[in-house]
Amino acid sequence: MSDSQPNQITVLEAYRQALMDAMTDDGEVLVLGEDIADPEEGGVVGITKGLSSKFGDLRVRTTPIAEEAIIGAAIGASLVGFKPVAEIMLMNFTTVAMDMIVNHAAKLRYMSGGQTHCPIVIRTMTGAGMSTGGQHSDYYEAWFAHTPGMKVVCASTTEDAYGLLRSAIDDPDPVLMIENLPIYWTKGPAPVPGHRVPLGKAKVVVPGTDLTIVSYSRTVLESLGALQALGEAGISAEIIDLRTIQPWDQETVLASVEKTGRLLVAHEAVVPFGAGAEIAAVVQEKLFGKLKAPVMRIGASFNPVPFSKPLEAEHITDAAKIAKAASALMKK
């Protein structure tokens, strides 16, 4: 498929290309995770296909089903100069490795007074919409963004998938890269080899004047999907892809909201205590008196992800719900 259109590749291929190029450019980049080597078909969705054949099975290593051991091995190797990219197949499985991530990867630089640090990348996929039910599609970005020492990134395009992963691998600190599963097979321009997208920089995807919609990961595409309905309602929305959740780009968001006076934060995670709360809290503080309406948030309904298709659809933050929330915000 990737060659059906010239210079078009899938998001999945962009991640693979980033790993390929990073391993080629830097012999200290390592990849580990469940099923990721070629004898295991290069991962359950094939993102790491070809890596072990090209770089050898010491640098690209399939692991047992043992997330604590996976992150522990990544941490240890990173302490002495390697740059491991560890795959935790699904975000719900990061729960098994929380001690290694939160108590160790995120803290060793600080607790050692800067003697050591953990330049690891943790790649994990998630996202509702595949009928996988309650334990396979949660978004926990808010947990990790609340953890000093961690960085958290999400891509919604082929170029950001490539550029953010390259920057995450370059970064001297632990970076959690949250990949949305349902959009792996969407296509976009093939990234320029070596291209980097700086961490901490948001992107204004569509400029607008009436309100700002800040989102990330798949929800950016849903926000874009809301544009037509909003346009028909005569609403000009500025769409911002946050791209990095920790540290997030306050400058770009504040500049936009100062201009529009209205902000809707949209993400796939449930709303209460979610990442949207931090953005709302900062914006209401920094732009106090300058807002035309309260900062509003939209996210998945506050429950585990249901299996039943109609319920799953009702649960997800989709274009229609975003359009509705944005219109409601305009009336405030």
Added chain:
Amino acid sequence: MSDSQPNQITVLEAYRQALMDAMTDDGEVLVLGEDIADPEEGGVVGITKGLSSKFGDLRVRTTPIAEEAIIGAAIGASLVGFKPVAEIMLMNFTTVAMDMIVNHAAKLRYMSGGQTHCPIVIRTMTGAGMSTGGQHSDYYEAWFAHTPGMKVVCASTTEDAYGLLRSAIDDPDPVLMIENLPIYWTKGPAPVPGHRVPLGKAKVVVPGTDLTIVSYSRTVLESLGALQALGEAGISAEIIDLRTIQPWDQETVLASVEKTGRLLVAHEAVVPFGAGAEIAAVVQEKLFGKLKAPVMRIGASFNPVPFSKPLEAEHITDAAKIAKAASALMKK
């Protein structure tokens, strides 16, 4: 010590009394955790002292150091009618059991369509100030409050320690009870046996007119400690102890802020993506246009807890910093 003053007991004794009374009143209440039985001295700080001698070593059970096994055992027994109170010694160790708590305890009611549920209580202690460094004193309440199916409570007095724990044990859902270690030995009135403090209800500890300070756990005591300085500055602060973080008492908080027009949220956890963000996000929405100043937040500095005494003191949210932040908020 507990009898040095009539009807005065420590917070630690209040928790113990709650467990004693709950186990006496209900044969299905169980207690498990590391070192908790009497041969192991009833816990590292003695909260469960006396329970196993009184109720037997099948109902009060010391476990191996295995937090996943501890929460798993609590979940399993709860599915068939028991009410296990599981102790995870320190909050940082909940990271080992996140899968059991988040993917299972919090979700089984939903995923089973209501056929089963998990009436468990997870007691855990934490809190900076004891020179225990980076892995023994974090506050993660925001993670669990972001998890549908979970409830989260914190007490700052002997009566709330007793009453909230009794209510948590009665509750049909998994409740995380976060206990502050440094205040275990502070004293207060002995709770009335059987007393319950309803989950989801905040308490106005001190009424005031100029601004509202919402906090919980040890930070309530720090907020009270700020009162004198504030009074001297002619500032009348209303102090609210949130007591339950999930679900939190919007009604009480909104009524107070509507009155004062100013809100400072103070907690021990780090600020970014912390529980204060949710409170700020809701208040700025519900009271848009009615606030005299932006909702402000104060919490620990954004770093792991340092060991060195002066740094630890600098890190913590104490009375002086709260007073300073409240005064600054009055000038906004």
Added chain:
Amino acid sequence: MIPNSPDGATQLEIFKKMALLKGNDERSRKVISTGRLVMPYYSYRGQEVIPSALAVNLRDTDYLCTIYRGIHDMLAKGLPLRDLWAEVAGRVHGTCKGKGGPMHLTDVAHGVMVTTGIVGASMPIANGLAWASQLRKDGRVAVATFGDGASNIGAFHEALNLASVWKLPTIFLCQNNRYGEHTKYATATGAAKISDRAIAYGIKGIHVDGNDPIAMYNAAREAVEHARAGNGPVLIEAMTFRFHGHVFGDASKYIPKEEMAEAIANDPYPRFRTKLIDDCIATEAELAAIEADVETRLDDAVDYALASPFPGLEEVNTDVYGAAA
């Protein structure tokens, strides 16, 4: 091991369950491939003997904690076909009102207490159910099923050790189908035999051919009697194979052709079927009737499921919390 084999009636019971399981798996893959249903489906075809030979040793009141690849375990335990199908179809008449789906079935009436999609998680929870039996002295056992790959995760270790020191009536049933997703046993597992890991906990360990109904029956019986008698937990490693890859759609390219061919040539279902006839336990006609009956019940269950309504949208955020006391 108890040498003698179960009587004819019991063997026929085991076969009946195997026929139900096999028929249900074939029907499931058919219904998915024809697009009538969309669900993540983890075929257990080839593993039917294990839960069938176990279940005839269990009571309805015994507890089961199983996994995403666990529909065979549940059906053998007694989960009704209609409830199963309505659930995997996401309908309101499903055991979980359609909220759980194929990876999260629960059926308290038949002791199916938890179905988890998290590798290893069935084990710590089963201990809690076993603890409940121990407290109530009701003689129930709790069975946790899991795979070979799951024996490498921390939860396995913590659960077996706790069961040992608490002397819990937990039966840890490892269905070793030689692969964990795309990864071979030896690539992931340091132990020569998973049953050897019982030594690490000072508990009883049993290694058995999980494709041999007689051997599996005896192993299960020995384990259940051991646990029920209060002698503590048992780890069973039952050797088997899965014929249709990890999840529906997986072409199993990581499995050598010969290995797959040899496994299918040793399909335990026809082998046991022939044995029952050879041993004059049942006639070809009787077995054919059993299989025909399974098809009839499956027709009914699938029609029932597809005719059953979806849950109302208001169900999306109910069953999150109960009503506080």
Added chain:
Amino acid sequence: MIPNSPDGATQLEIFKKMALLKGNDERSRKVISTGRLVMPYYSYRGQEVIPSALAVNLRDTDYLCTIYRGIHDMLAKGLPLRDLWAEVAGRVHGTCKGKGGPMHLTDVAHGVMVTTGIVGASMPIANGLAWASQLRKDGRVAVATFGDGASNIGAFHEALNLASVWKLPTIFLCQNNRYGEHTKYATATGAAKISDRAIAYGIKGIHVDGNDPIAMYNAAREAVEHARAGNGPVLIEAMTFRFHGHVFGDASKYIPKEEMAEAIANDPYPRFRTKLIDDCIATEAELAAIEADVETRLDDAVDYALASPFPGLEEVNTDVYGAAA
């Protein structure tokens, strides 16, 4: 086991380390009880033989991941006294600028890579260091020390299994002091011997009297040679005892008086000291001189630490992130 015992010089080396460790522990408890320093302190008194006999088999470049009860491990590995004391005093001249403290010391120069306060966490991380050695073919080994109680947590299982299938040069050194906090070995641990758990991973397991310097030396040497030669990981269970409770202030009421008395009667330090004299490896005067030297160095280190400044308050939120590339 290699039967022959180390030469006199090596035995004296081991004793020197033991003297340093014992002196440091006694000084630490003194400094805390006299209120000169406030810190959570996990005495290792009684466990000095293990790291001392190990360390003489290690190189500076070998890696160590240890735990809250690990100051003996670090000193034996080469952590300088002044850096240690400045750190536990929370001063800027400490190895971690005072930010880590007694539970989180790091000293890269001597291979002290991680000190964790989380039970079990030393093991998965040591694997990563061992992986680095394997990649660089630099012949380094990674040692993870931990206690008996830690052998029951999931991280132990995951780490030993990974080390086995990856054939890593990791040495898992369990210091079995019979108690985990207030809990007896048998209350928490299902295995007859923790070293038996090596069977669960198909790796080499060694059970040794960790209070016998000769036996411990041979066990450590065998393990280090095995791992360095690329033969994979080793699990050592070294039997020992802690004399002063779990943490400073713990009166050890959960330990039967006789058990404590017997353990102290068998204090390995005086035993080894006498042996060295009896075997004419050193004279009383020489050993006394070693011990006197330790006291002098401790006087110096404590004074240095207490004279060293606290970190500036601006340090509170530095070292959280590095400078992005």
